[in-house]
Every structure is written in structure tokens, then in C-alpha cells.
Amino acid sequence: MSIADALLDPVRAGRTAVAARAAILSEPGGRFVVEDVQLQQPRRDEVLVKVAGVGVCHTDVVCRGDFPVPLPIVLGHEGSGVVEAVGAGVTRVRPGDHVVLTFDSCGVCPNCARSTPSYCYNFMAENFGGVRVSDGSTPMSRKGDAVNARFFGQSSFASHLIAREQNTIVVSKAVPIELLGPLGCGIQTGAGSILNSLKVHQGDSVAIFGAGAVGLSAVMAAKIAGAAAIVVVEPNPSRRALALELGATAALDPTGDADVTASVKKAGPGGVSHALDTTGIPAVIGAALETLLPNGMLGLVGMPPPDASLPANILSMLVRGVGVKAYVEGDSDPEVFIPQLVQYHLDGRLPFDRLITRFSFDQINEAFDATTNGTAIKPVLIL
Ligand SMILES: NC(=O)c1ccc[n+]([C@@H]2O[C@H](COP(=O)([O-])OP(=O)(O)OC[C@H]3O[C@@H](n4cnc5c(N)ncnc54)[C@H](O)[C@@H]3O)[C@@H](O)[C@H]2O)c1
Ligand SMILES: [Zn+2]
Ligand SMILES: [Zn+2]
Numbered sequence: 086m087s088i089a090d091a092l093l094d095p096v097r098a099g100r101t102a103v104a105a106r107a108a109i110l111s112e113p114g115g116r117f118v119v120e121d122v123q124l125q126q127p128r129r130d131e132v133l134v135k136v137a138g139v140g141v142c143h144t145d146v147v148c149r150g151d152f153p154v155p156l157p158i159v160l161g162h163e164g165s166g167v168v169e170a171v172g173a174g175v176t177r178v179r180p181g182d183h184v185v186l187t188f189d190s191c192g193v194c195p196n197c198a199r200s201t202p203s204y205c206y207n208f209m210a211e212n213f214g215g216v217r218v219s220d221g222s223t224p225m226s227r228k229g230d231a232v233n234a235r236f237f238g239q240s241s242f243a244s245h246l247i248a249r250e251q252n253t254i255v256v257s258k259a260v261p262i263e264l265l266g267p268l269g270c271g272i273q274t275g276a277g278s279i280l281n282s283l284k285v286h287q288g289d290s291v292a293i294f295g296a297g298a299v300g301l302s303a304v305m306a307a308k309i310a311g312a313a314a315i316v317v318v319e320p321n322p323s324r325r326a327l328a329l330e331l332g333a334t335a336a337l338d339p340t341g342d343a344d345v346t347a348s349v350k351k352a353g354p355g356g357v358s359h360a361l362d363t364t365g366i367p368a369v370i371g372a373a374l375e376t377l378l379p380n381g382m383l384g385l386v387g388m389p390p391p392d393a394s395l396p397a398n399i400l401s402m403l404v405r406g407v408g409v410k411a412y413v414e415g416d417s418d419p420e421v422f423i424p425q426l427v428q429y430h431l432d433g434r435l436p437f438d439r440l441i442t443r444f445s446f447d448q449i450n451e452a453f454d455a456t457t458n459g460t461a462i463k464p465v466l467i468l
Contacts, residue, residue, distance in 0.1 A: 101126065102123040102124060102125060102126070103123070103124040103125075103126065103133065103169075103245055104121065104122075104123065105121075105122050105123070105124045105225075105243055105244045105245040106119055106120065106121060106122065106243065106244045106446075107119070107120060107122045107159045107225065107232070107234070107240070107242065107243035107244070108159060108160075108161070108242040108243065108446070108449045109122075109157050109158070109159060109227065109232060110149055110156065110157060110158050110159070110160060111156055111157045112156065113149075113150065113151065113156070114149065114150050114151075115149070116450050117149075117242065117449045117450055117453075119446065119447060119449070120227060121227075122225050122226065122227045122232060122243070123225070123226050123227075124224055124225050124234075124243075124245050124246070124247055125224040125225075125247065126170060127170055127171060127172040127175075127247055128172050129172040129173050129174040129175075130172055130174050130175065130249055130250055130251070131171075131172045131175070131224075131247050131248065131249055131250070132168055132170075132171050132172070132175060132178050132184070132247070132248050132249070132250055132253045133168070133169045133170040133171070133245060133246075133247055134164070134166045134167065134168055134169065134184060134186065134245065134246050134247075134248060134253070135166050135167050135168075135169050135244070135245055136164050136165070136166040136241055136243060136244055136245060136246060136468050137165055137166040137167060137262045137263040137467075137468055138164075138165050138166070138262070138263030138264060138265070138266050138465050138466065138467050138468065139161045139163055139164045139165070139241040139242060139266050139465065139466050139468070140163030140266045140267035140269075140270070140271060140298075140441075140463055140464065140465045140466075141161075141163070141449075141452050141453060141456050141463070141464040141465075141466070142162060142163055142267070142270050142271045142298070143271075143297065143298075143299075143388065143456070144162065144270070144388065145160045145161065145162065145242075145453075146453060146456060146457060147388055148160055148213070148236070149453065151391075152213075154213055154215060154233070154236070155214070155215040155216070155233045156233070157227075157232050157233065158215050158232070158233040158234070158236060158240070159225065159232060159233070159234045159236060159240035159241075159242055159243055160236050160240065160242055161236065161237075161239065161240055161241035161242030161243065162186070162188065162212075162236055162237030162239055162241060162269065162270055163186075163241065163266035163267045163268075163269050163270045163271065163465075164185075164186040164239050164241025164246060164248075164266050164269070165183070165184065165185045165186065165256075165262050165263065165264075165265040165266035165268075165269070166183075166184065166186075166246075166262060166263075166468075167181065167182070167183060167184070167262065168180050168181060168182045168184055168253075169245070171250070172250075174250075175250045176250075177250055177253075177255065178250055178253050178255055182255045183255070183256050183257070183258050183262045183265075184253050184254060184255055184256065185254045185256050185265050185266060185268050185269045185419075185423050186237075186238070186239040186241055186246070186248050186252055186253060186254075186266070186269050187237075187252050187254055187268075187269035187270065187273070187414075187417075187419040187423065188202075188203065188208075188211075188212055188237050188238065188252060188269070188270065188414055188419070189211040189212055189235075189237060189238025189239075189248075189249060189251060189252040190202035190203070190205035190207070190208065190211055190251060190252070191205050191206070191207040191211060191218070192251050194206035194207060200418045200421075201416065201418070202418065202419070203413040203414035203415070203416060203417055204413060208413070211238060212236070212237045212238065213236070214235065215233030215234070215235055215236060216233060216235050217235055223235060224247040225240070225243075225247075234246070234247070237252070237270070238251070238252040239252065241266070242446075242449060242466070244446070244468055252419070254269070254419050254420055254423045254424070255424075256268075256423060256424060256427050257424070257427050257428075257431070259431060260427060260430060260431065263465070263467050263468070264438055264441060264465060265427070266465065267298065267437065267440075267441070267463055267465065268423050268426050268427065268437070269419070269423065270414065271298040271299050271302065271463060272298065272302045272426060272435075272437050272440075273302075273414060273415050273417045273419065273422055273423060273426060274299050274302070274386055274412075274414050274415045274417075275298065275299040275300060275301065275302025275303040275304075275305075275306065275361075275363070275386075275415065276302045276303065276305065276306035276309075276415060276426060276429075276435065277306075277412075277414065277415015277416055277417040277422060278299075278303055278306075278361050278384050278386055278412050278415045278416075279291065279303050279306035279307050279310060279359075279361065279415075280306050280309070280310060280415075281415055281416040281417060281422070282384055282410070282412040282415060282416040283359045283361065283382055283384050285306075285307055285310040285312050285358075285359050286310060286311070287310065287311035287312075287313075288311065288312070288313045289310070289312050289313065289358045289359055290312060290313055290314035290315075290316070290353050290356075290357040290358050290359070290378075291303075291307045291312045291314065291315050291316070291357055291358070291359045291360070291361070292316045292317075292318065292349050292353070292357040292359075292360040292361070292373065292376050293307070293315065293316070293317050293318070293328075293333075293360075293361050293363070294318045294319075294360070294361065294362045294363060294364050294369050294370075294372075294373050295318070295319060295362070295363035295364040295369075295387060296317050296319035296321070296324040296325065296327070296328045296336075296363075297324070297363060297462060298440050298462050298463040299363040299386060299387075300317065300319065300328075300361070300363040301324070301327060301328060301331060301440055301462065302435075302437060302440075303361050303363070304317060304328050304331045304332050304333050305331050305332060305434070305435050305436070305437070306435075307332065308331070308332030308434075309429060309434050309435070312359075313334075314334050314335070314352065314353055314354070314357065315332055315333045315334050315335075316333070316334065316335045316336075316337065316349050316352045316353060316357065317329075317333040317335070317336045317337065318336075318337045318339050318345060318348075318349065318369075319336065319337075319338070319339075320338060320339055320340045321459055322338070324459075324462065325337075325338065327439065327440075327462075330439075331436070331439070334352070335352035337349065337352065339369075345369075345372045346372045346375040346376050349372075349373075349376040350376055353376070353378075355378065356376055356377060356378040356381070357376050357377060357378060357381065358377070358378050358380075358381050358382075359377075359381060359382055359383075359384075360373045360374075360376055360377060360381070360382075360383045360384070361383070361384045361386065362383065362384070362385050362386065362387050363386050363387045364387045365385075365387030365388045365389040365390070365393075366387070366389070367389065367390075367393045367394070367395075367396045368396065370383070370385065370389075370395065370396060371396035371397065374397055374398075374401075374402065374407065374409060375401065377405060377407040378405070379405045379406055379407070380405070380406050380407065381405065381407045381408075382407065382408045382409070382410070383407070383408070383409045383410075384409075384410060384411075384412045385409065385410070385411045385412065386411070386412050386415075395409070397409065437463075440462045440463040441462075441463050441464075441465050442455065442460075442461035442462070442463070442464050442465070443464075443465055443467050444461075444464050444465070444466050444467070445466065445467060446466045446467070446468050448466070449466055452464035452466060
């Protein structure tokens with residue numbers, strides 16, 4: 086081994102590995118098994134975090150299922166915890182800091198350079214590849230065999246993780262750290278889609294399709310923005326009730342409604358200036374587009390089936406001058422936006438804790454069942 090290799094690989098270089106526990110997925114659609122693993126000490130640009138809590142996002146559910154990720158893998162991309170060690174080149178993060186882990190980005194492509202890292206040119210490799218993009222290695226092993234542990238640059242379904250400084254966000258110690266993980270994905274996606282992407286302003290009207298963690302975060306953000314009308318469409322009655330408590334001005338049940346577009350327009354009233362789809366269901370997206378007032382905008386964030394096309398009537402769009410755009414992670418620059426979300430929470434304007442159901446780490450499979458059958462909006466595993 087050359088000296089350069091030794092510096093790159095702290096374990097082979099003789100620095101002690103960290104004993105950890107991780108929930109490993111070994112086959113598509115399988116159950117997670119919590120096992121003993123070894124984590125390397127952080128490299129030059131990396132951070133070792135002791136995980137305090139980790140949210141379950143619908144994207145974890147999709148990646149446990151058909152979305153192709155390398156196996157075996159540790160999923161989890163809404164981790165939060167306390168920094169235990171940092172690499173020699175890390176300047177922004179220190180041991181003892183409370184941190185939220187977020188999506189990873191390369192830091193050097195044109196979109197990273199203009200502070201829009203959620204549109205990083207290397208987003209797929211950085212977040213879904215399972216290994217370090219720099220050299221294809223992974224910081225985790227099980228009985229000497231490699232385990233993919235770079236999911237969203239964190240793989241936080243584990244007692245400890247290795248992230249990069251790039252996707253580690255230092256947050257206030259005034260909020261219980263174990264609950265902050267969902268700010269790293271679901272909540273920043275919903276809130277950011279309203280505040281950063283659609284740029285909803287005072288007096289605007291908003292329709293939000295789907296009231297899961299992303300949709301309900303969008304509701305809270307639309308209230309923060311001062312939207313005059315916030316119309317939610319959601320089949321689950323308890324989610325509709327919560328949407329109304331969090332600021333929705335109307336909550337509609339699409340079940341058995343032959344003309345959801347007309348119902349939203351009536352509640353709008355007249356239509357909405359902004360709409361957000363969190364369902365990924367093509368028919369819902371088609372209905373959402375037709376609710377838009379002239380010059381309106383529809384944001385897409387829900388994961389659609391892989392073969393779905395946009396169900397849009399182009400002439401109808403043209404005569405109203407409406408737009409549609411897919412948004413990733415709420416156009417968030419996490420270093421700026423996550424601390425801002427924490428501040429909204431401290432000010433009582435973003436009560437995202439109301440979306441959370443706590444599970445122990447060993448109940449990870451039950452937490453996935455609860456999010457899949459709709460009984461938990463945002464499960465958070467507490468370590
Ligand atoms: N674009 C991104 O960056 C990004 C980030 C995070 C999550 N996501 C995706 O966003 C989506 C939402 O995430 P979530 O955690 O809120 O998921 P979720 O499954 O909890 O929420 C979806 C909601 O849509 C509702 N729904 C189902 N059919 C409906 C219909 N016909 N009309 C209206 N609502 C309907 C469901 O009852 C559910 O409450 C997921 O697909 C997730 O993968 C995208
Ligand atoms: Zn980039
Ligand atoms: Zn997510």
C-alpha cells in the first residue's frame with residue numbers, strides 16, 4: 086500500500102474503526118436486518134456522526150422496493166445527530182456540533198457553484214450510487230465485506246455514519262436533535278417547494294395535492310408565506326383534518342369526486358396561482374394543471390411510476406400561459422435553508438413535530454409498514 090493510499094483509507098492506515106449497528110437491506114423489497122458493522126474513521130473531507138434520530142421518507146420506501154440501488158445497502162437519508170470526529174480538512178463542522186444530514190452534491194459543477202446543489206449534475210451518483218464518487222469505496226463493512234453506505238451521502242439507518250462536510254449542516258442546540266432529521270429531506274422539500282421554488286407570496290392561492298409529510302410541510306410554508314387560500318386534496322381523513330389545523334383553508338376528499346379540478350377551482354376560488362403535486366399520480370397531475378389561473382405554475386415533487394408521461398393539454402396550457410416544473414429538494418441550499426427552517430420551528434410557525442411518530446431503531450420494519458399503510462405520516466427512528 087502506498088503512503089497516498091494509506092492516507093486515503095484510515096482503517097488500513099491503522100486508525101481504529103468504529104463499531105456500529107446498521108439496518109442492512111440485502112434484497113429488493115426485503116426486510117431490514119440490524120447488524121454489527123465497522124465504520125472507517127472520517128477521511129479528510131468527512132465527518133463521523135453518532136445518529137440520534139432518522140426519519141423515514143417515501144424515497145426510502147421506493148429504494149427498498151423497485152428503484153435500483155446497489156446491495157447490500159444501508160438506506161436512510163433524514164439523519165440527525167452529534168458529530169464525534171472530523172477529517173483534517175473539515176473547517177465548518179466540529180466535534181460536539183448538532184447536525185442534520187442532507188442530500189449530497191459534488192460542490193463543483195455549475196449548479197453547485199451557483200448555490201443550487203439539489204440540481205447538481207452528479208446528483209444521481211452522489212446520492213443513489215452507494216459508494217464514494219471519488220474512488221468507488223464505502224466506509225462500512227460487515228465481517229470484512231463491503232456494505233454500500235453512501236446513500237444520500239449518509240446511510241443514516243445506523244447508530245453512526247460517515248458523511249461529507251458538504252452534506253452536514255450544523256443546527257441550533259435549542260431543539261431536540263433526534264427530531265430534526267426530516268428537515269434534511271421531506272420537510273425541506275415541501276417547505277422549499279413553496280418558499281424557494283414556487284415563491285408563493287402574500288395573497289397568492291395554492292393547491293396542494295397529497296398531504297403526507299411533504300404536502301403538510303408545504304401547507305405550513307404556504308401559511309408562512311401568507312397565502313390567502315391553501316386548498317389541500319387528500320383521501321386520508323385524518324391527514325385532511327391535520328392539514329386544516331396546520332393552515333389549510335379547505336381540505337377536499339378526491340375519493341369519488343368525478344371533477345377534482347372543479348372542486349379545487351370552487352375552493353380557490355376561481356382557480357389557484359400555484360399548485361404542488363406530491364402524489365406522482367399522472368391523473369392527479371393532469372387535474373392539478375387545469376386548476377391554474379393564467380400565468381400559474383405547477384410544481385412536481387411526487388415520485389411517479391417509471392413509465393408515466395405528463396398528461397397535459399398543450400393548448401390549454403398555452404392559452405393560460407401556465408407552467409410546470411419538477412422540483413428537487415425544494416430548491417434548497419441546505420446550509421442556508423435548514424437553519425432557517427429550525428428558526429421557523431422555534432418561532433412556532435413550522436410545527437413539523439406534529440407530523441412525527443416515534444419508533445425505536447429496532448422497529449425499523451414496523452416504521453416502514455406504518456408509512457406504507459398511511460398510519461404514520463413521518464416515522465422517526467430514535468436511537
Ligand atoms: N422531489 C423531491 O426532491 C422529493 C423529496 C422527498 C420526497 N419526494 C417524493 O414526494 C412524494 C411525497 O412524499 P411523502 O413523504 O409526503 O409521501 P406520502 O406517501 O406520505 O404522501 C402522499 C400523499 O398523497 C395522498 N394521495 C394518494 N392518492 C391521492 C389522490 N388521488 N389525490 C390526492 N392525494 C392523494 C396519500 O394519501 C398521501 O397522504 C413521494 O413520492 C416522495 O418520494 C420527492
Ligand atoms: Zn454538483
Ligand atoms: Zn427523502
